[in-house]
Amino acid sequence: MTTRALPIRNGRIEAFTLDGGPGTPLLVLGGVETGMRALAGTEQLLRRRWEARSAARSVTVLGRPIPDDPADAERIMHPRVMADGVATALAALGLDHVAIEAESGGGRISLWLTVDHPQLVTRLVLAAVASETPPDSPMAARMARWIELGEAGDWGTFFGNMAQLMKAATEGESGSFGAAARLQPRPATPERFIAELRTTLDPSSFVTDRLAEIDVPALILAGELDQVVPLAASRLVAERIPGATLVTDPECGHTVRSSFGGYDELVEAFLAEGDSSR
Numbered sequence: 001m002t003t004r005a006l007p008i009r010n011g012r013i014e015a016f017t018l019d020g021g022p023g024t025p026l027l028v029l030g031g032v033e034t035g036m037r038a039l040a041g042t043e044q045l046l047r048r049r050w051e052a053r054s055a056a057r058s059v060t061v062l063g064r065p066i067p068d069d070p071a072d073a074e075r076i077m078h079p080r081v082m083a084d085g086v087a088t089a090l091a092a093l094g095l096d097h098v099a100i101e102a103e104s105g106g107g108r109i110s111l112w113l114t115v116d117h118p119q120l121v122t123r124l125v126l127a128a129v130a131s132e133t134p135p136d137s138p139m140a141a142r143m144a145r146w147i148e149l150g151e152a153g154d155w156g157t158f159f160g161n162m163a164q165l166m167k168a169a170t171e172g173e174s175g176s177f178g179a180a181a182r183l184q185p186r187p188a189t190p191e192r193f194i195a196e197l198r199t200t201l202d203p204s205s206f207v208t209d210r211l212a213e214i215d216v217p218a219l220i221l222a223g224e225l226d227q228v229v230p231l232a233a234s235r236l237v238a239e240r241i242p243g244a245t246l247v248t249d250p251e252c253g254h255t256v257r258s259s260f261g262g263y264d265e266l267v268e269a270f271l272a273e274g275d276s277s278r
Contacts, residue, residue, distance in 0.1 A: 003040040005066075006092045008085040011076050014039035014063035015089060016046050020054030023275040024122055027090070027098040028061040029106030031128075032196045035077065036187035039063035052264070053101075056272065060093060062086060064192050073195035079105075079205045082196075083112035090120060099123040099271055103257055104229060105196060108207060111237070115210045123274040124218040124241075125267050127256035128226055130233035131240070132206035139230065143197050150194045155186050165227045166254045211240035218244035219270045221260055223252030 005012045016039055028050065039046075039061070050059045065085045067076045075081065086109065090098065099122050102110040107129030114121040133140050142165065149158040187193055199205050218241045222234035231248065238246035249260045257263060 003038075003043060003063075005040075006089045008065060008088045010069075010072055011065045011067040011085070013065045013085050013089045015093060016043060016061045017093070018047065018050055018054040018059045020058040021056040023057035023271065024097065024099045025058045025060065025095055026053060026271065027086075027095070027100045028059060029086070029100065029102040029109055030061075031104030031106055032193060032200070034106070035064035035189060035192035035196050037189060038066070053268070056268070056275070057099075060095070060098075062089060064196065066189070066192070070191050073191040074198055077192055077195035078199040078202070079108045079196075079207075080112045080116065082109045083116055086113050087117045087120060096120065097122050099125070099274055101125040101127075101267060101271075102129070103127045104129065104254070105200065107237075108200065108205065111207045111211065111214070114216065115207065115213050118213075118215065121216055123216055123271065124214070125221070125270060126218065126234075126237065127221045127260070127263075128223065128229045128234065128254050129220065129237050130229045131208040131211060131237050132203075132233075133201050135201070135203075139228070139233065140201055142228065143201055147194055147197050150190055150197070153186070208236065208240060211237060212242060214241045214244075217270070217274065219266070220244055220246045221256050221263065221266070222246065222248050223254060223256055223260060224248050224250045225252060226254045226256075228254040 003014050003016045005014055046061050053059050065076050065082055067073050097120060100110045107126040110124060110126060111131055114124060146158060220234055220238040222231050224231050235246060238244045247266065252259045
């Protein structure tokens with residue numbers, strides 16, 4: 001299975017799809033780090049991570065938009081604009097309704113997709129999600145620092161900082177970011193990553209005031225030791241979405257998909273509930 005590049009307004013978006021069982025198709029959106037490099041070339045990794053999920057349903061992983069003109073990165077990487085791009089990509093893939101499993105920055109895109117294109121979304125799984133980034137918050141200060149390091153090209157310091165923040169306080173190191181800190185690579189597409197960070201700080205990307213419009217089952221998963229998206233931010237999302245369920249892990253940090261106890265079992269059970277109600 002290869003990655004496809006689908007045209008969207010002012011750019012394209014990559015999609016990797018695993019065919020699967022008859023359940024509601026699943027759309028997967030990662031965190032802001034997804035914008036550091038192209039999805040193409042990571043197919044084996046994606047297959048290993050999502051093949052089990054495809055036993056019950058097809059799984060489509062979307063990358064971040066790739067602008068036709070890098071100068072347009074900040075405009076095209078706004079979470080609400082990205083949500084419109086996701087809607088366009090889903091239409092191109094022939095998907096008129098999906099369940100969503102999203103993490104961190106992918107969660108905000110998913111929230112915008114659900115309020116602006118409600119006919120497309122049947123169920124939400126959101127891990128380490130924040131619907132806003134208050135300007136006076138530690139979260140905003142951290143993002144501003146990452147932007148500063150990225151624009152200076154100081155990726156060694158950046159990845160070292162991220163490796164510390166992505167782990168829980170009790171963990172020694174956060175897998176992929178720890179390896180990146182040792183290797184000190186330069187992201188393949190830094191303009192996309194930096195642009196998404198910038199727009200996440202823009203109040204026009206905040207979606208909190210529209211969460212009450214969401215009318216689908218939502219499962220919010222959060223690590224109580226998350227140093228990037230504080231538990232209070234995820235709790236706010238759960239409180240504002242009618243009927244949403246918040247489940248936390250007291251030992252988990254920001255890497256919820258890999259560190260949250262029983263994560264896959266919780267998600268599979270939640271998605272299966274949607275299949276049974278079809």
